[in-house]
Amino acid sequence: MRFANRVVIVTGAGSGIGRATAVEFAREGAKVIAADVDVESGKQTVMSIKNEGGESSFVHVDMSFFESVQQLVTKTKERYGKLDVMFNNAGVSVKQRCNVLELPHEEYHRIVNINQHGIFFGIQAAGNAMKESGGVIINTASIYAFMADRGAFPYHASKAAVVGMTRSAALDLARYNIRVAGIAPGLVDTGIVAEWKDNPDIWRKIERAHMRGKAGQPGEVAKVVTFLASDDASFMNGHVFCVDDGAAAFKR
Numbered sequence: 001m002r003f004a005n006r007v008v009i010v011t012g013a014g015s016g017i018g019r020a021t022a023v024e025f026a027r028e029g030a031k032v033i034a035a036d037v038d039v040e041s042g043k044q045t046v047m048s049i050k051n052e053g054g055e056s057s058f059v060h061v062d063m064s065f066f067e068s069v070q071q072l073v074t075k076t077k078e079r080y081g082k083l084d085v086m087f088n089n090a091g092v093s094v095k096q097r098c099n100v101l102e103l104p105h106e107e108y109h110r111i112v113n114i115n116q117h118g119i120f121f122g123i124q125a126a127g128n129a130m131k132e133s134g135g136v137i138i139n140t141a142s143i144y145a146f147m148a149d150r151g152a153f154p155y156h157a158s159k160a161a162v163v164g165m166t167r168s169a170a171l172d173l174a175r176y177n178i179r180v181a182g183i184a185p186g187l188v189d190t191g192i193v194a195e196w197k198d199n200p201d202i203w204r205k206i207e208r209a210h211m212r213g214k215a216g217q218p219g220e221v222a223k224v225v226t227f228l229a230s231d232d233a234s235f236m237n238g239h240v241f242c243v244d245d246g247a248a249a250f251k252r
């Protein structure tokens, strides 16, 4: 029960890594605000937590608007009186692979608004809420912050930015006793990669890039996030850690 009496926000809590992590935080005693742009799925996460006897509420958020993210943090403080952990996890991928030379600007902005600006908004709103009492902010990047695949320019751009923002924010927020760290998942079996899964050849090729030859499960990532957010990780700050079964560690 490492999070007993702690208040945790999970963004992108309606699905995949966010849902698994929200459930895991609640199992460890946290009061969890499950935030998502998708109301139905976010409320389902709350139901799962409550069915296990945990404490959770849903708050709608669109991470691409600062006002929405600020409201999320304000509502959290109104409901539970404080904020201890912010898991900035919501993200989207490219709709269609496209060479950077033909990339529509709307698609670039759509992804950067959520994956990059959303993380900035989350860091700023949560950081201000934690200034007096300290806290932990965990950001979700990707191994695609460190390596490139064809036709996914805005995803790579936004995830590399998460690494830089994590370092910079850790430095700025250390004086307030706020740790900032990140995770860089490899292939995890969630909705964001459903398109690949529909194509068995591509799916198997990507799976083979992982040392055990298969995708990770959201629960395996959730365990790392709760560790990083816990006091057990008090000496871990400013870095983004690969959670990828070695996929970014060797040549394919």
Ligand SMILES: NC(=O)c1ccc[n+]([C@@H]2O[C@H](COP(=O)([O-])OP(=O)(O)OC[C@H]3O[C@@H](n4cnc5c(N)ncnc54)[C@H](O)[C@@H]3O)[C@@H](O)[C@H]2O)c1
Binding pocket: 011, 012, 013, 014, 015, 016, 017, 018, 035, 036, 037, 038, 041, 061, 062, 063, 064, 089, 090, 091, 092, 093, 114, 140, 141, 142, 143, 184, 185, 186, 187, 188, 189, 190, 191, 192, 193
């Ligand atoms: N699954 C993978 O292989 C993988 C690999 C590396 C990184 N990631 C990252 O992990 C994070 C979680 O993704 P996932 O794999 O669980 O995918 P997912 O699609 O299952 O979950 C993403 C969640 O984010 C929510 N979301 C999307 N836009 C939002 C917005 N504007 N505001 C609030 N919520 C929004 C979605 O509704 C969804 O519930 C993302 O940042 C993703 O880039 C995933």
